[in-house]
Every structure is written in structure tokens, then in C-alpha cells.
Amino acid sequence: MMGMMYQPELETLPREKLRALQEERLKRLVVYVYERVPFYRRLLDEAGVDPKGFRGLEDLPRIPFTKKTDLRDHYPFGLFAVPREEVARIHASSGTTGKPTVVGYTKNDLKVFAEVVARSLAAAGARPGMMLHNAYGYGLFTGGLGLHGGAEALGMTVVPVSGGMTERQVMLIQDFRPEVISCTPSYAQTLAEEFRKRGVSPEELSLEYAVLGAEPWTEAIRKQVDEGLGVKSTNIYGLSEIIGPGVSNECVEERQGSHIWEDHFLPEVVDPDTGEPLPEGKVGVLVFTTLTKEAMPLLRYWTGDLTFLTYEACTCGRTHVRMGPILGRTDDMLIIRGVNVYPTQVEAVLLAIPEVEPYYQIVVRREGTLDEAELKVEVSEPFFREIGREVLSDEVVEADHRLHALRERIARKIKDNVGVTLKVTLLPPGQAPRSEGGKLRRVLDLRK
Ligand code: ADP
Ligand code: K
Ligand code: ZN
Structure with missing residues (x-):
């Protein structure tokens, strides 16, 4: 059975059409950043890339990577491509030093953010009218507000619980009877354990779907959460630099890799040592180019996350490429409770x-x-x-x-x-x- 999609035409776009769209957006993007971001003007000049003659996807490997240190070097707003007044929201996550990594969104970026999260939630099994218990942290972290905006766009009832205060969460889940929960996988395990301690069986819980991310997890954890909460859980992946959660999400039909919303985020997997693009299926560093971001577009952003891509057709009907689970990182970043x-x-x-x-x-x-x-x-x-x-x-x-x-x-x-x-x-x-x-x-x- 085919599940509901939030933007079915875009999510099932045939590969050639998707590629043509990426091609067109990429060419436009290179000119956009060259004209608006001094850092990119210098980077492209030094790499000998002329934005006017840039041929799109085939020329992409000629562009050097953007790294987290580049964001730090331009702290806080130095990589913005629009005047500060046009930035509708700021988020931040941990940087490599005491200073956070700052990201900005225009009104349109926020609209895209909500759309990709709405696609992700729908892929996870959520439907308009369902209730979302959103236990991601609210604040500078993109998780809470990110899921929130997407759920509203999809037409869900959002409960903005945020993280922590487990006793209260357990009570609200029993009283409000949400169908969907979003949080880190480790917190889902905690909640499952809490219900078990209280003698509340999974069958008594209203939850049907769990959307879990912000930290690595395994099939063993999935089994525990699915059984403990009586849900089907899917993986949501993202990072603030690219937009936040909702860069990709598994479809609940297959739960075999997360569909990357490729009309907005162009993925590559490259060799961690040489930076050379790797073929489908090979594990390497995930790199993204933001195709539609206005406030802080990034070219070939080095996520540090290790995974692989598969272009194999998916039974859910979505044509967008899938990424495997995150198998590790190339830097010393630790993820502690998300x-x-x-x-x-x-x-x-x-x-x-x-x-x-x-x-x-x-x-x-x-x-x-x-x-x-x-x-x-x-x-x-x-x-x-x-x-x-x-x-x-x-x-x-x-x-x-x-x-x-x-x-x-x-x-x-x-x-x-x-x-x-x-x-x-x-x-x-x-x-x-x-x-x-x-x-x-x-x-x-x-x-x-
Ligand atoms: P988020 O709000 O998505 O956690 P951050 O920018 O704080 O965004 O952190 C991004 C990093 O978190 C990613 O580069 C990755 O290392 C990790 N991450 C996010 N989602 C997942 C996931 N589903 N599986 C594994 N790691 C993840
Ligand atoms: K994280
Ligand atoms: Zn699928």
C-alpha cells in the first residue's frame, strides 16, 4: 500500500527531471553566492571556477568543500547572503570551540524547512489531524522548532513539550493520546522504560509512529522502542548548517534508508582522505550543497557524517535517493543525548x-x-x-x-x-x- 505524501509530484519526480531541476538550481546558486558572499567569491576565484561558465553537476567536484571551521571563521553572520534585516530566524548548534555555529533563515527558507519536515513526518506515517508529541528541545537547537513548523504545515495538532521532565511527558502522553512522537532515540527508550515501570503496556498507549533522530542509533534500539511504545519508528536526519532535521527521513513502508529531499539538498559521498566522490553504496563522508537556501546557502558542506547512498527504486514510490544510517564521524564530535x-x-x-x-x-x-x-x-x-x-x-x-x-x-x-x-x-x-x-x-x- 502506498502511504500519503506531502508533496507527491516532487517526491516522485522521475530521476531525469529531478536531475534537470538540480542542474538548473545549482547553476543559479553558484552565481548567487559568488555575487553575495565574499567568502565564496574568493573560494571560487581561487579554485578557478567561473560562475558564468559553470556547467552544473559535472563541474561540482571542482568546487572545494566548505567546513565547520569556515562557519567559525565567519562567526556570527559572515556567511549570510542576505542583509540581516531579511533574516527571519537564527538557530545555532555546537561549534568546535566555545562559539556556536550560527545559521540563518529567510521567510522562504523557513517555508522550505516546514515543507521538508512535513514530507518527513508524512513519510514516517503521520497524517493531517494526528497529534504530535514533540519532545525535541526548543530553543537555538533546530530540533524543537523544526519539527514544530513541519507538523503545523502538515496539519497536525502539535504539543510543544520540549525535552526533559519525564514524569510530565508520561502523563501528557496518557492524557492527550497523541498518535506520533518525535524525540531522540535514547529519549524514546527512556520513555518506553518509564511506561514499563508503571505497568502501562504498549497496547494501552495511543502512539503509532515515532520520528527519531539527532544522534546515531541502531536496529537494536529500533526494536526496543517499537516494542516498548507500540510504534513504528523511522529515522529523521539533518543538521543545522543545511537546514535542521528533515534533510532526510525513512519511509515507514520500507524503513531501509532515509530519503534525502534532493530537490533542496544535493548529496554526495566522498572519500574521507582524498575528497574524491565515491560511487553508490560506498561508505564515505556525506557532503551537501543547499540548492534553494537564501539566507545561508552552502556549497559542498562537509558534514563529517559517514554513510552511503543508494539510488535503488523504493517501493514507497518516492524517487529521492536514500542514505544509510550514520556509521560514524570523521571528527571528534560527540553526541550526548542528541x-x-x-x-x-x-x-x-x-x-x-x-x-x-x-x-x-x-x-x-x-x-x-x-x-x-x-x-x-x-x-x-x-x-x-x-x-x-x-x-x-x-x-x-x-x-x-x-x-x-x-x-x-x-x-x-x-x-x-x-x-x-x-x-x-x-x-x-x-x-x-x-x-x-x-x-x-x-x-x-x-x-x-
Ligand atoms: P540536529 O538538530 O539535527 O541534531 P545539529 O546541527 O545539532 O542538528 O547536529 C547535526 C549532527 O547530528 C549531524 O551532523 C549528525 O552527526 C547528528 N545527527 C542528526 N540526525 C542524526 C541521525 N538521524 N542519525 C545519526 N546522527 C544524526
Ligand atoms: K545533534
Ligand atoms: Zn521509500
């Missing part, structure tokens, strides 16, 4: 605290269904002497108000600046891992 975290951001916070040294380690574990992250950090020599203790065990820290206050202050500053809660462990000087010549493992990800 929040992007770079070790360098944590380091920037530590540098501003005189009682500690920037010797630290981040250990991430999966406790039950939730990510638990611990920050081990060394206190400074003078501070350690002042405290006059031999060890800094949990009991010692609890008993000494100076240690206790320091630990709280570090945790609060990290929460405020990085957006994630870390359990802080204080170490005496010299006890955090040091490099022994090779690359220092500042991050220990024990989740896999």
Missing part, C-alpha cells in the same frame, strides 16, 4: 577556571538507555595544596565545601556553555591521562 559536544568546547570552559588545569578526560557510557558522561579533570597544584588532602574521593569532595563548590561550578559552566550535563570528577594534579607520544585519547566513548 547534543553535539566537542572536547575543545569543554576545554575552553576549563581554561577559564583557575582552580583546574586543562588536563581532562571525557568518558561516555550508556547507563540503561541514557548516555552518561563523566568529566575527569585535574585541580591545580596551588589549589590542591590549599585544600591539603591526599585524595579527592567522592566522600572527600562531599565533605569539603570548597571542593564541592568547585565541582558544582564546573558542572554549571559546562551546562551553560556546552548545553550538556556532565558528572564532574576532580583528580589530584598529574592524574589525568597524558599523551605518551601518540594522540592523546581525551575522549573514551564506551557506548559501542
Whole structure:
């Protein structure tokens, strides 16, 4: 059975027509950014790409990649292609340093954002009139408002719960009886576990579909969520730089790869070392060119996400290419409960605290269904002497108000600046891992 599509003509466009549309939009885009964004004028000039003679898709590999560092170098609005007054909304996500990655949207960009999310929700099984329990975080993060706009465009009833406060979420799901939920896969696991603890069986729940993303997940997690909540869950993928969630979504019919909305986002998969485009099916770095963005269009944006593409026809009737699950990343970005975290951001916070040294380690574990992250950090020599203790065990820290206050202050500053809660462990000087010549493992990800 063929499910409902939000924009059926566009979603089933034959490959040649889709390609022609991409070709036309790409040529227009290259001229647009050349005229409006000094960074791209320089980049294209240096690469010897003349926008007037640009032949479209076949010339695409001649354009250098845009990377996250380019966004940082032009913080906050330096890559905008329109005057600030024409920017209708700003979002931001974690950058590689203390500064966030800032993105902007014109009115039309927001319309496109809502459309691609509406397509994604419909692909996930949602219908006009259904209720969406949206447990993605609202705020600068694109998740909450992104899903919200798409659900409204589709004609759903939106409950903007945002993240956290699990007790309340559980109550609202039972009282309001939503058919669809959107959140991170790990939070869906938490909710499933909470219902089980309360003796609420999946059959009693109104939920039918779950739209899960913002962090990597597996078929094992899918099975757990599907059984625990009594839903069919699909993957939603996206990143703020390209638009936010809704760059791609699995169709509920197949759940075999996520359809990338190719009329707006042109994907490539390239070799992580050489940058050469890879053939269909080969794992490499996912790269996107935004074909219709006005406020902050990007050429060949290096996502750092590792996956593959398949152009094989899908039984759902959509012609748009599918991407596999995200298999890893090329940089040191950690995703903790959906929040992007770079070790360098944590380091920037530590540098501003005189009682500690920037010797630290981040250990991430999966406790039950939730990510638990611990920050081990060394206190400074003078501070350690002042405290006059031999060890800094949990009991010692609890008993000494100076240690206790320091630990709280570090945790609060990290929460405020990085957006994630870390359990802080204080170490005496010299006890955090040091490099022994090779690359220092500042991050220990024990989740896999
Ligand atoms: P989002 O709001 O989509 O999480 P961010 O810009 O904060 O956007 O983070 C984007 C990054 O999050 C992606 O580059 C990717 O590493 C990760 N991500 C987003 N969605 C998924 C997903 N469905 N599966 C795996 N990783 C994802
Ligand atoms: K994320
Ligand atoms: Zn499909």
C-alpha cells in the first residue's frame, strides 16, 4: 500500500527531471553566492571556477568543500547572503570551540524547512489531524522548532513539550493520546522504560509512529522502542548548517534508508582522505550543497557524517535517493543525548577556571538507555595544596565545601556553555591521562 505524501509530484519526480531541476538550481546558486558572499567569491576565484561558465553537476567536484571551521571563521553572520534585516530566524548548534555555529533563515527558507519536515513526518506515517508529541528541545537547537513548523504545515495538532521532565511527558502522553512522537532515540527508550515501570503496556498507549533522530542509533534500539511504545519508528536526519532535521527521513513502508529531499539538498559521498566522490553504496563522508537556501546557502558542506547512498527504486514510490544510517564521524564530535559536544568546547570552559588545569578526560557510557558522561579533570597544584588532602574521593569532595563548590561550578559552566550535563570528577594534579607520544585519547566513548 502506498502511504500519503506531502508533496507527491516532487517526491516522485522521475530521476531525469529531478536531475534537470538540480542542474538548473545549482547553476543559479553558484552565481548567487559568488555575487553575495565574499567568502565564496574568493573560494571560487581561487579554485578557478567561473560562475558564468559553470556547467552544473559535472563541474561540482571542482568546487572545494566548505567546513565547520569556515562557519567559525565567519562567526556570527559572515556567511549570510542576505542583509540581516531579511533574516527571519537564527538557530545555532555546537561549534568546535566555545562559539556556536550560527545559521540563518529567510521567510522562504523557513517555508522550505516546514515543507521538508512535513514530507518527513508524512513519510514516517503521520497524517493531517494526528497529534504530535514533540519532545525535541526548543530553543537555538533546530530540533524543537523544526519539527514544530513541519507538523503545523502538515496539519497536525502539535504539543510543544520540549525535552526533559519525564514524569510530565508520561502523563501528557496518557492524557492527550497523541498518535506520533518525535524525540531522540535514547529519549524514546527512556520513555518506553518509564511506561514499563508503571505497568502501562504498549497496547494501552495511543502512539503509532515515532520520528527519531539527532544522534546515531541502531536496529537494536529500533526494536526496543517499537516494542516498548507500540510504534513504528523511522529515522529523521539533518543538521543545522543545511537546514535542521528533515534533510532526510525513512519511509515507514520500507524503513531501509532515509530519503534525502534532493530537490533542496544535493548529496554526495566522498572519500574521507582524498575528497574524491565515491560511487553508490560506498561508505564515505556525506557532503551537501543547499540548492534553494537564501539566507545561508552552502556549497559542498562537509558534514563529517559517514554513510552511503543508494539510488535503488523504493517501493514507497518516492524517487529521492536514500542514505544509510550514520556509521560514524570523521571528527571528534560527540553526541550526548542528541547534543553535539566537542572536547575543545569543554576545554575552553576549563581554561577559564583557575582552580583546574586543562588536563581532562571525557568518558561516555550508556547507563540503561541514557548516555552518561563523566568529566575527569585535574585541580591545580596551588589549589590542591590549599585544600591539603591526599585524595579527592567522592566522600572527600562531599565533605569539603570548597571542593564541592568547585565541582558544582564546573558542572554549571559546562551546562551553560556546552548545553550538556556532565558528572564532574576532580583528580589530584598529574592524574589525568597524558599523551605518551601518540594522540592523546581525551575522549573514551564506551557506548559501542
Ligand atoms: P540536529 O538538530 O539535527 O541534531 P545539529 O546541527 O545539532 O542538528 O547536529 C547535526 C549532527 O547530528 C549531524 O551532523 C549528525 O552527526 C547528528 N545527527 C542528526 N540526525 C542524526 C541521525 N538521524 N542519525 C545519526 N546522527 C544524526
Ligand atoms: K545533534
Ligand atoms: Zn521509500
